[in-house]
Amino acid sequence: EAQVTQNPRYLITVTGKKLTVTCSQNMNHEYMSWYRQDPGLGLRQIYYSMNVEVTDKGDVPEGYKVSRKEKRNFPLILESPSPNQTSLYFCASKFRTGDTGELFFGEGSRLTVL
Amino acid sequence: AQSVSQHNHHVILSEAASLELGCNYSYGGTVNLFWYVQYPGQHLQLLLKYFSGDPLVKGIKGFEAEFIKSKFSFNLRKPSVQWSDTAEYFCAVILYSSASKIIFGSGTRLSIRP
Numbered sequence: 001e002a003q004v005t006q007n008p009r010y011l012i013t014v015t016g017k018k019l020t021v022t023c024s025q026n027m028n029h030e031y032m033s034w035y036r037q038d039p040g041l042g043l044r045q046i047y048y049s050m051n052v053e054v055t056d057k058g059d060v061p062e063g064y065k066v067s068r069k070e071k072r073n074f075p076l077i078l079e080s081p082s083p084n085q086t087s088l089y090f091c092a093s094k095f096r097t098g099d100t101g102e103l104f105f106g107e108g109s110r111l112t113v114l
Numbered sequence: 115a116q117s118v119s120q121h122n123h124h125v126i127l128s129e130a131a132s133l134e135l136g137c138n139y140s141y142g143g144t145v146n147l148f149w150y151v152q153y154p155g156q157h158l159q160l161l162l163k164y165f166s167g168d169p170l171v172k173g174i175k176g177f178e179a180e181f182i183k184s185k186f187s188f189n190l191r192k193p194s195v196q197w198s199d200t201a202e203y204f205c206a207v208i209l210y211s212s213a214s215k216i217i218f219g220s221g222t223r224l225s226i227r228p
Binding site for chain 2: 044107
């Protein structure tokens with residue numbers, strides 16, 4: 001089954017404790033992206049990747065890092081989480097950067113930073 | 115800067131009422147337009163999309179949307195809503211000049227009274 005898988009789905013952590021949210025897709029998609037969803041603000045792009053070893057900042061990259069060492073995986077790293085990073089995070093992928101097809105979304109990861 | 119506006123933040127309707135959710139974008143070039151739906155506790159799923167051709171597009175579950183280029187609008191409609199349509203709806207735009215940039219609106223929460 002074609003899917004985007006995120007882990008963990010729920011996480012409560014404390015300020016400053018590094019964490020990684022994993023994202024994996026099995027559709028051989030070149031393009032992957034991370035979004036955060038906050039009430040009233042919709043989805044805002046954090047980082048995206050056009051292919052292996054090619055990443056770029058989205059609209060709200062501060063406090064986040066990403067890597068794309070393999071085509072299927074695109075982890076989101078919070079080196080020193082802060083309470084303002086409490087949010088619902090979605091990973092998404094699509095076939096390639098240049099196409100205008102739909103995004104496929106993961107189930108979401110709800111992060112709380114105390 | 116390019117943006118997508120969804121002016122209705124929360125819409126409450128009774129079952130069988132007609133629905134229209136507004137979406138306007140600010141970009142003078144060619145766009146692809148999408149409506150995504152997020153049912154409670156779930157990830158975003160594609161409802162319908164417009165690439166070219168007939169400006170009236172039909173999606174899943176009886177939804178349709180009309181692209182009006184002169185008004186920069188892509189409103190979502192359904193003639194008779196059901197309780198199961200309770201969800202959050204997001205309009206999204208891909209700009210042809212930057213196919214890696216997908217801009218989401220802030221979302222409209224739809225509540226249906228049984």
